[in-house]
Amino acid sequence: MAEYQTHQHDVLVIGAGGAGLRAAIEASAMGVSVGVVTKSLLGKAHTVMAEGGIAAALANVDDRDNWKVHFADTMRGGQYLNNPRMAQLHAQEALARVRELEAWGALFDRTPDGRILQRNFGGHKYPRLAHVGDRTGLEMIRTLQDHGVHTGIDVHMECTVLTLLTEGGRVVGAFGYDRERGRFKLFEAKAIVLATGGIGRAYKITSNSWEYTGDGLALAYHAGATLADMEFVQFHPTGMVWPPGVRGILVTEGVRGEGGVLTNKDGRRFMFDDIPALYKDTTADTPEEGWRYTQGDRSARRPPELLTRDHVARCIVREVREGRGSPHGGVFLDISWIKQRLSHAAEHIKKKLPSMYHQFKQLADIDITKEPMEVGPTTHYMMGGVQVDAETQMSSVPGLFAAGECAAGLHGANRLGGNSLSDLLVFGKRAGEHAASFAREHGAGHVDPHQVETAASEAVRPFERPPGGGPYQVQEELQEMMQNLVGIVRREEELTKALEEIRGLWQRARSVYVGGNREYNPGWHTALDLPSLLTVSEAITRAALDRKESRGAHFRDDFPSKDSAFAKFNIVVRKGPDAEMQVGREPVPEASPELRQIIEEMK
């Protein structure tokens, strides 16, 4: 019999980034007991890295903005594979969620008349992102954290969940371990909210930290939930490319929002060379017009650097592949050129982009007020995830909810910058609220000791095996393989090869050996993360194989165009009865007549 500590909560939230904390705060406000499990210390989640801002149609800077425009922008960005009801709720409720943060102590940059300032961002028609310089995520997570700790939430720091426990299809608890001592923990819960964020660690070059191994997606999948849109992985166009240790670390889109331009080694602004038809009318014709747009000229159209992320990333890949890249295999991103336009350019850059200034100065010895940065695409965000009900955020498993990056639906085929932080707040709140209602309406379930025993014995197996291959090697090979075969540009043979390799890596993951003991042992933690990474990698690959077209973040070299037949469905994966991964197609949720009209009017 395995030894474990038992904790009881009405609602258990797994993950303590923006979505998890917002869900916990809401559930707690509904009067139920709430526990939060986080792999790291509180306040360290990836939300902290969000730079640009929170998208909400407050219309503080441009009074033409409203939720309908935000909704239409989100749908257009997602190539209409989004769940329209989620996109509507998001656009409508983001305003209140931002104001609420201010009521909890967040301090946003201000307009001259003292309201929340909003900035331009790719794909958003009007300046829409409430922000604090380029450290909006830090402000948001600290505000939620400081507010949350006073609401009676129990936080289990440095704890990882290994499996969800179910009873007759409904979720009744979770089982995991604490990193510090390696002790097992059983969490009995009436409802569970997954808020585990992304999957970046499945790739070699990523902006994500070690935590983002797709735990929530894998937990939900193995508990019987449906995953959707897994082929849509966002590669952010601008990550650092040098030095090697920081390759992949994000360079905010805010740099381009403030007037930064992308150039190749010949100094050409290559983004002007390829502007997609869908955006032709809303993109600047000349550098002059683009500059005026970034400086708030309402009659100007946006520069092509602010086209959607998938497009910008592919243009950069093209430049590098065709030999026009920068010395370290990227392209140049230059904000220093604005000194030609502004007399106080250096101060302006430091004020608007302090973290970027700091990051490049310290890590790459580059003064961004004087010289260009070198940037290239980095795995950034998972549009797909657990399929959820738009209103409640409940998955197909009763009692299991998902919010934020680990949930699917809002972003469709491509997410707009700034829509992530607002997503966390809007749907974190909804998930917390509905999980609390579910917990109230349903009594505690019964935990099957057999499920617990299986999970526990599975978890300690890496210590019991004969010394052999370590977990880091398997993880590294998986990352390398996904980067090469299931990356920005995909094709059938490579995807099929990837599936084969995943099968081999599963075998090796099942035989990894870990030395030492269970106390704060990162080797063991890495070994236990492998099954999640492999599950999501397989789901991404299978979905990518099935979508035989190019749309949003998913680009197929062998099917380089959009195919209207594929516009009608989302690809879903589920665990089959024989434990094989099944791929299916489901019609995209239909938009209400009102929403259809908005889409048509703003197309």
Place this chain on the structure above:
Amino acid sequence: METATFRIWRGDATGGRFQDYVTEVVPGMVVLDAIHDIQAKQANELALRWNCKAGRCGSCSAEINGMPKLMCMTRLSELPLAEPVIIEPLRSFPIIRDLVTDVSWNFQVKKRIKPFKPRKPDHEDGSWRMTQQDVNRVEEFHKCIECFLCQDVCHVLREHHLHDEFIGPRFFVHVAALEMHPLDTENRLEELRKTQGIGYCNITKCCTKVCPESIAITDNAIIPVKERVVDQFYDPLTRLFRIFRATAR
């Protein structure tokens, strides 16, 4: 290829020792890269915390050649690599294992600080008007990434272990951020004086020196809150006024 030696503290609460690891060095590398390399190839179970690798999350705090620093922001080119690079865990907190310490005390301290309490919204939609100038005054404090390097270096905690009577520079910054928040209406000065030990700080500015976010902890946070405490509790006129006010009631 060039190599460097890293002398890393390995052990747990019962004791430990330094162990040397030799690893390859490439241009642009930071300490965290070297430690990761050692962990992946030579010491799979070497315990450390890290997340963002960009100085944003404050997880990878350690003492590098005796200086509290973030491992992800310390470039090898800043260090004399002819000598072994000494990497130790933070000393002001109990050891868990290797470079990981038990920093939970910090989270408990924060929970005891009175939360933000805003004035009534200025508008019906729940919003307020604030000038950028007012926001700028506290913005600096909001940059804190909770790496706890300031707590580590503060002699009140490091040498005198007054964790029960003193909240440390990190939380003076937090209190300052709340006290100077343009909307806040709460008063936290009495606790600062009585239970949070503001008086123990003798402004040696060690905390300011190690702050990776370059927050002027002593000058902009601690000294102003010290002054507020003095104004409220020790200024003769204010005291007189308080007595009158109490009598009048």
